[in-house]
Amino acid sequence: MKITYREAMRAALREALQRDERVFLMGEDVGRYGGCYAVSKGLLDEFGEERIRDTPLSESAFVGAGIGAALGGMRPIVEVMTVNFSLLCLDQIVNTAATLRHMSGGQFSVPVVLRMTTGAGRQLAAQHSHSLECWYAHVPGLRVIAPATLEDMRGMLRVALDDPDPVILFEHNALYNREGELNEDVTVAEIRRAAVRRAGSDISLITYGGNLVKALEAAEELAKSGLDAEVIDLRSLRPLDDETIMASVRKTRRAVLIDEGWNSGSLAAEIGMRISEQAFYDLDAPLARVCTAEVPIPYPSHLEQAALPQVATIVAKAREVLGKNV
Amino acid sequence: MKITYREAMRAALREALQRDERVFLMGEDVGRYGGCYAVSKGLLDEFGEERIRDTPLSESAFVGAGIGAALGGMRPIVEVMTVNFSLLCLDQIVNTAATLRHMSGGQFSVPVVLRMTTGAGRQLAAQHSHSLECWYAHVPGLRVIAPATLEDMRGMLRVALDDPDPVILFEHNALYNREGELNEDVTVAEIRRAAVRRAGSDISLITYGGNLVKALEAAEELAKSGLDAEVIDLRSLRPLDDETIMASVRKTRRAVLIDEGWNSGSLAAEIGMRISEQAFYDLDAPLARVCTAEVPIPYPSHLEQAALPQVATIVAKAREVLGKNV
């Protein structure tokens, strides 16, 4: 069946609301407006105001309320419209959701799911184009996942809701309009393992979320010149699946890490450090990364695109690492 | 002259307030209380309420007010009592302070200095023991510095105030009570270069702030078994001084990165990635890091200390990297 990523997430939300009365969706404009990205469109009519709950612009309070509701026996899905606005509720996420279980000596778990769109590329300029997954992936007590395929967009939410701890689900805004064949046979059973999206022997391209598409295109591009790239989709950003990453690098002996975060302190850096720690002797060449230039995202398309990871830059980096520079 | 780090920072604040009328200190309890860590004690009597400005518990508003006051021609020093509470004002720092110059096409600079204490070790438990320097070091538009020596604690503030852009100054809470000889001859002329605090030839121990002390002790420890460690104090966390880092690693061919942040996504990871990118062929052994265990900081001392970087763990890691395991 051909559907968009938006429809896949909507179907996941509908299923979650149908199968468990404790589940509800809360956030800015998720109801009457239909969701800032139209993801929850139609759900209000189907499930009503209580379970499709529009909130005031009070990120800290409604995210904290989601945490409290989870403690109170509900299974809240809290939508923080975009990761950009999550800067207003980080205290609740880091100091309450992530710490409560530990501070209470294991007495309280916080089964809340926080959904946020992330990423740039739509000319929304400096305040609306952040990719801060790496920040969240730094915090013990949180799980962080990012769907990159239609099947994960459809299936990850359910597994996240079954998780007894707080889960942050990052949806790249560039994915929603993409359409594809949903493979009904694929059921997402777990969210902690990375996936090999393209097997290859010459170099590992490691990425996640909205940039998987670019990595796969880059791999095809490289194939034209006989370079066989393996593409890894991390899926889980915390915890990271070292096993799958190292297995790939041990095979290809080379890696390029792709991540839409700013270069310094990017998630790519963490992947690279882990490879240096765990697979150093298997490497035949320096590690390389393709991240976002260290500039607040500019509005004009030509500058924004110049700042972001591109298929061409991934290909060039891969060729460089492979010593295949023209 | 023997003074404490606390006195060094107080002297720096006093000097700044004396030499420039536009400078003022603003934050929670900086005035009547004398500062949460007694750093600003006495300044209220000397400079008055207007310039030693106690604020309500409104982190977002008074940090934003500092940014606005900087735009208005002042040179505000805003004290966010601890980095833990900065989670409540990240939006102002990331979406306004760091972006304003860029969004305005270079029309407005934001010469604000934000001081925050950071770090664990005082049994303050999970919500009061964060080290989030790596988060700030990720953001273009910000400068991030961390004094580790008495001279830097005394001298960095002035250079930060002369900087036309926002500067985040991280003070590790474990330093305040330390006493030492202030070398009056050392004048801090710039804040962007790392410093070699101990020259050595066998391995580079790279750290900053509160953990420099531990790294230096570890170096002495290693010296006892004839291992000659070089100790690098980053000083500036953004931008990072690649030149000094690479020069050291090219010489020693081995490195251990020490950082009080949680292991995953730590600043240590960024340093490691840069070394893998820029000095891969100079390395004789895998990189290693000593960071904080991935757990919210527990209250009991034995567990807290077990979670934090220690001299013994640095020594062990260094020996491991040097292939000197007993």
Added chain:
Amino acid sequence: MNDKPSQISREQGLQWLQDMLRIRRMEETCAELYGEEKIRGFLHLYIGEEAVAAGVIPELAAEDAVVATYREHGHALMRGISMNSILAEMYGKQEGCSGGRGGSMHLFDATTRFYGGNAIVSGGLPLAIGLALADKMQNRQRVTACFFGEGAVAEGEFHESLNLAALWKLPVLFVCENNLYAMGTALARSESVTDIHRKAESYGIDSSAVDGMDVMSVNTAARDALAKIRTQKMPVFLEMRTYRFRAHSMFDPELYREKAEVEQWKQLCPIATLSARLKAQQMIEDRDVAAIEAATSQEVEAAVAFAEAGQWEPVEDLMKYVYTESP
């Protein structure tokens, strides 16, 4: 709400008509340009709310400051930023008032002290507090006017900022543009007490509600407020009751409000009502309006031409404007 002022001069009347029409026509053209993909990203139109910016901003002195939101085209124009540089900015051209880096949501101008252009709801309020604090500490008589929507009232920063302004007696003019909706969320669904100016009173701030569809009422309220701020050295809060005729942004299907409600409010169009009143009072004639329309469409055309002719910043300059001195 304070009662309507009685009389104005023909000059004043024509000025307001012209101001509001310039905003209206400029934005109507922006909507078209968005359709042609000349303007990208988010575009938030002020159409229907022109009386607020036109009634308040001309009352500010040159040395005063303005802080606004992503819905700030009208404010920028009223503050004296040229239509040319505003349109060029929306195109993302170098000649734009933010050098093209900001776009529609981030109009800035140092010469008129226009501090943006903030796309974080309520994000501008603390900035206004700081600008006013700097003026107070430097004993300058300047005022900072801070515009924001009623949706911002739910944010913690609104609360923190109002308290600081009142506590520190800062010269801030808070202008809440209450257009009844925050994206698709009606005021009654976001505030337990919808009478917004009452909230300002709970901080001890002089506050009132104003008919934001009537430029004369807006202007009178603004003038009184500014006088109070300058003399009493205290902030003042004005709740402007207005309405957005267009969608929240160009992506908005407007599922959340009735067409009828929109039509009703359109009857209160600030431009139509003012020109009708001026005509009824025999102050102006059709040809006066026609003259303004003509001049305005010329200005808009010229601005579009200017933006079209503008240059793209060279991609080599990508890393500019991050730091004042390169690191």
Added chain:
Amino acid sequence: MNDKPSQISREQGLQWLQDMLRIRRMEETCAELYGEEKIRGFLHLYIGEEAVAAGVIPELAAEDAVVATYREHGHALMRGISMNSILAEMYGKQEGCSGGRGGSMHLFDATTRFYGGNAIVSGGLPLAIGLALADKMQNRQRVTACFFGEGAVAEGEFHESLNLAALWKLPVLFVCENNLYAMGTALARSESVTDIHRKAESYGIDSSAVDGMDVMSVNTAARDALAKIRTQKMPVFLEMRTYRFRAHSMFDPELYREKAEVEQWKQLCPIATLSARLKAQQMIEDRDVAAIEAATSQEVEAAVAFAEAGQWEPVEDLMKYVYTESP
């Protein structure tokens, strides 16, 4: 402030005396133990404010919930958490109510629905909103009592949370412990309007100020408030006017207030005034108080012994309690 209630029974009087004395004596011992470095980190004493916890918490039903701050020893004790496990927690021992992981600022207890123990000022309010929301959505009749200091009123989260509670009609009892200082910052230096319960009214929340030094007034106000919440399905806000006799924490040199002011307030000691009143009314005699003191000091001694005898969690368990299932 609502007027003092007239009569109470001897049993009730003795109960309150005992409750407040248990808090007082336990914390006096905590202060000593801090001096001996048995208790580490931050320690915030409730001494002087006992009437609030003692007057409010016993009125809660077993299924209700409590959210408190880092100054929560008294609340935990009143909620029924054993003095043994509270002291063990302050020692950081496994037998503590949070398994030793939290310490003084993070007392938790699932069985009595005591949700901490939050060291972020105002951080507990959104949590209380969520707990109450869960009850409302599941049609449970439970109430969530949320305690916080007057310093939290300046935080944006206070504003956001009160609005949500009123907007969504949630069963929350907000108890603001106004002890006039936030660390060293006097209320008048942090709020433009110091009459805190008025702020709650600006959200349409039923609100009143109570003499927080008088357990009978506190108790009456709490009982009325809880009845309103349960019947009218609306939040209620109580501003308890009280005072902290000790320093903010053990690090505080108290430069910001006059000794005389502290002494004045000590005259209003909730324990002394209650026992005096009960004696004046011939309800109790010295030996009743003596009996309570004796029992209390026994309980405290036993608790210290329990904490001393407690075990340190093995360091191998460091990574426990981060995730419900290990990642």
